[in-house]
Amino acid sequence: MIFVEHIKIFYKRFYSAVTLLTVLPLPGWELDFKNTTHYFPWVGIILSLVYLTVYTGLEGSISPLMLAFVIVILDGFLTGGLHLDGFSDWVDGIYSRKEGEDLRAVLKDSNIGAIGAAGLVFLILGKTFFLREVLVGEYSAVWIVFFPWFARFFMYLIIILFPYPKGKSGLGEICQEKYYVYGYIFAFASFLALLVLIYFVTPAYFIIRYFYFLTVAVIIAGVMTYIFIKRLAVKLGGVNGDGYGASCEFCQLMVLFIGGIMA
Secondary structure, eight states: OHHHHHHHHHHHHHHHHHHHHOOOOOOOSOOOOTTOGGGHHHHHHHHHHHHHHHHHHHBTTBOHHHHHHHHHHHHHHHTTTHHHHHHHHHHHHHHHOOOHHHHHHHHHOSSOOHHHHHHHHHHHHHHHHHHHHHHTSTTHHHHHHHHHHHHHHHHHHHHHHSOOOTTOOSGGGGGOOOOOHHHHHHHHHHHHHHHHHHHHHSOGGGHHHHHHHHHHHHHHHHHHHHHHHHHHHHHHTSOOHHHHHHHHHHHHHHHHHHHHHHO
């Protein structure tokens, strides 16, 4: 009975994480956002499987540019535009040159600013054209599997590394929780699932080669995303839900950019 209860708690939190980050119709009965942050990288694995399925089904039927656009639009649709909204707000905040309560007002404003709108355009165009370069390259399936996972994994790290701004409430506040060793192990175990996916989408003897490429992508995309988030986090006193979404989108952009270069 105790084992069954643990399974129920596990699935309830996994279901809650999927519900929070996506609009995927996963069957569930009750939401419990307690300690769901550790499940975020696993949500990335689910999205990796979805995009890999779309890629496998449409490859050769439509042009690489069209396929890239389909995956990018699907990425926005499956996340309910949540991360895109956070990205636009974060860009508005960076270029507002405001601080304190004025900055918080900019982030809280439901209306998108001109800079935020421009940022979204550049983001979607960048992801589409960078992904197109990935699709015409060798073993593009590896990058398709990798970019959704790493973006959610790095978002998980951002939540851990930066405090939530004091005196500010929002959707991202539910991500703040007590972190424990088993949670870290569970989150990092998603990397093993990623390796299994890569093993099945590319010949075994190419794993070492792509491990090098993906390591370069992790370092560069991770550093660039950290700088992008920290620029506003210093003024804000931490990172809120908008920052979490912004880190996910910007990290995906950087990974696809690097993947396009290495393709």
